[in-house]
Amino acid sequence: MAEPAIALDGLERRYGERVALHGVTVRLEPGATLAVLGANGAGKTTLLRVLATLLRPHAGRAAVFGSLLPGDGWKVRGRVGYLGHDPLLYRALSGRENLAYHARLHGLEPARVEQRLSAVGLARRADDPVRDLSKGMVQRLAVARATLHDPDLLLLDEPRANLDPAAAEALEPLIGRASGRARVLVSHDVDGALAEADLALGLRAGRQAFCAPAGEIDAKTARELYA
Amino acid sequence: MIRTAAAVLRKDLLIEWRTKEAVPAMALFTVTVYVLFHFGLDRDSLDGELASGVLWVTLLLAAVIGVTRLFAAEREQGGLDAFLLAPVDRTAMFVAKAAALFVYLVALEIVAVPAFAVLLLGPDLFDGLPELVLILLLADVGLAAVGALVSALAAESRARELIVPLLLLPLVVPLLIGAASATEPLFRAGGEPEDLGRYLALLGGYDLVFLLIALAVFDFLLDD
Numbered sequence: 001m002a003e004p005a006i007a008l009d010g011l012e013r014r015y016g017e018r019v020a021l022h023g024v025t026v027r028l029e030p031g032a033t034l035a036v037l038g039a040n041g042a043g044k045t046t047l048l049r050v051l052a053t054l055l056r057p058h059a060g061r062a063a064v065f066g067s068l069l070p071g072d073g074w075k076v077r078g079r080v081g082y083l084g085h086d087p088l089l090y091r092a093l094s095g096r097e098n099l100a101y102h103a104r105l106h107g108l109e110p111a112r113v114e115q116r117l118s119a120v121g122l123a124r125r126a127d128d129p130v131r132d133l134s135k136g137m138v139q140r141l142a143v144a145r146a147t148l149h150d151p152d153l154l155l156l157d158e159p160r161a162n163l164d165p166a167a168a169e170a171l172e173p174l175i176g177r178a179s180g181r182a183r184v185l186v187s188h189d190v191d192g193a194l195a196e197a198d199l200a201l202g203l204r205a206g207r208q209a210f211c212a213p214a215g216e217i218d219a220k221t222a223r224e225l226y227a
Numbered sequence: 228m229i230r231t232a233a234a235v236l237r238k239d240l241l242i243e244w245r246t247k248e249a250v251p252a253m254a255l256f257t258v259t260v261y262v263l264f265h266f267g268l269d270r271d272s273l274d275g276e277l278a279s280g281v282l283w284v285t286l287l288l289a290a291v292i293g294v295t296r297l298f299a300a301e302r303e304q305g306g307l308d309a310f311l312l313a314p315v316d317r318t319a320m321f322v323a324k325a326a327a328l329f330v331y332l333v334a335l336e337i338v339a340v341p342a343f344a345v346l347l348l349g350p351d352l353f354d355g356l357p358e359l360v361l362i363l364l365l366a367d368v369g370l371a372a373v374g375a376l377v378s379a380l381a382a383e384s385r386a387r388e389l390i391v392p393l394l395l396l397p398l399v400v401p402l403l404i405g406a407a408s409a410t411e412p413l414f415r416a417g418g419e420p421e422d423l424g425r426y427l428a429l430l431g432g433y434d435l436v437f438l439l440i441a442l443a444v445f446d447f448l449l450d451d
Contacts, residue, residue: 054308056451070451078314088305090238092245097238104234105313129245145309 003066005030005153005182006051010060013046020046021206024060028199030152033183035197035214037190039226042203044186045084048155051184052082064153078106081151083159083175087142091131095122095141098130099148106149116144121170135162140171147174154179157186190222228316235310235323240330242300249296250334253289257339260285261346272349276407278414282343283366283407286336287399290370293331295391297324297378307382311449321375321445325438328378329371336363348414355413358423365430366406372437373398379448398437405429 006028013021021043028034036044049055051064053073061068067075082088089098099113117123120140130138139162146154159175160168172178177196187193194200200217202209202225209225210217243249264273264281273281301307310320340363344352352359377395381387409426 052312054311054451074314077312080312082308082312084305084308086305086308088309090242090300090304090306092242092300093238097241101234101238102309102313105231105310105315107314 002030004028004063005032005065006034006184007063007066008060009062011047011050011057011062012059013043013050013055014058019206021050021203022208024201024203024208024211026199026201026211028182028184030065030182031180032198033177033185033196035193035200036184036186036203037193037200037222037225038203038209041205042225043206044203045157046206047203048082048084048157048184048186051153052080052155053077054082078149079152081146081149081154081181083142083146083155084157087130087138088145089130089138089141092129094127094129095133095144096126098141099144102145102148108149112148116148119174120144121167136164136167139163140167143171143174147179152181154181154183156183158188159185160187188226190219194219194222228319228322231313231315231319232322232326235320236326239300239323239327243327243331248299249293250331252296253292253331253335254338256292257285257289257335258342258346260288261339261343265346273347273414274349275415276411278348279407279411281347282340282410282414283403285343286332286339287370287396287403289335289339290328290332290374290399291392291395293328293335294374294378294395295381295388297328297375298382302382307449317446317449318442320449321379321441324378325371325375325441328374329367332367332370333364336367350414350416359410359413361427362406362409362430365427365434366402369402369430369434369437370399372434372441373402376437376441376445376448379445402430402433405433 004027006026008024008026011021011024024047026034036047038044046055050057050062053069053076056070063069064076065079095117096113099116100110103110103113117126120143122137122140125133125137130141133141154175156175185193185197194214194217197214200214201211202222204225374395377391380394381390384390405426409423412421
């Protein structure tokens, strides 16, 4: 039987004295989608950063594809695609140069860069510095960066921010359900997130308000997280 | 690891070439300080200990600018997160940053040393040039190793502009002593290098110690 994409049991993470996550327990199967809902400061981004191995868990158990964090974090890197608030792109470099750099870090063939640039519709603007691109284009480039190495798990924080409807649709094969990848999706679009998720996790001030199949969570209950 | 370090170094040099944020500032600072010394000391030329001290203290202070900027793009544009997400040896980041700082220092000295010779130095620079180049290169290696380490330490701090000089300058005192002492005879009219081998060994030992320390601890500095 395949290892779960994510297995969290009583996960806790603090920033100094402040508890950012407490008692988060989730099991997500490969290829499934987890919607993470909660108001600003609820711990959604912290959860993504722990799963991306960028932050250490302070208590509880966290495993990604069977690798325990933080000890086996090195096995997870390269299998995770992280799309956060920051695009993680160098503004002085072009889109092509940025992706080529990431391709080198991940040991990928240069041809992958051209393929991804075409997939996100930026082939014609590939040599423009990132600082000259619109926010929507930067987001498209960030999607190309996050999926360049074909990760098994996508950690997506508001992935459709700044995207027009056509761009959002064009990126579906990379970051949507059609990608076939396990996904953790942070979004303030409650209805949209519940519609495309298999599992929903509600966070309130870092504590787990609910974790249940998305179909069992009604939008009204989810919206109470933002009250 | 070498391939990863080469990728990071190439990226860093390309960004510096485009943005010109570090090396021009370092060079401008150095030349400005030499001009200030030229007028402030009210002397047409310096030699010996004073010349050596002015050269090295100014270069070290200019290096602080480069060290402060070394992780700027990683910090401000999320480059460090992107690097940490990749399945790579994290020590490659140290190797790349130290190599980038070494390149910045060499570029700085290509401008700064002739400017020093024109503005302040009494004796002919060319008399001891090969020895001076050797001293500069050895000092640059040590400065690059310590600088990359300190820059990584300060990267996540909001007070990095304060932390970098506070940490860096005391750590490079042995390097300053070795480099200034080795250079002093070269800046005396008709002077011959004295104890050059001893001071070069001191600089080489300093380089080795800090390279080994940095390679041993750098991985932990990048950890959460």
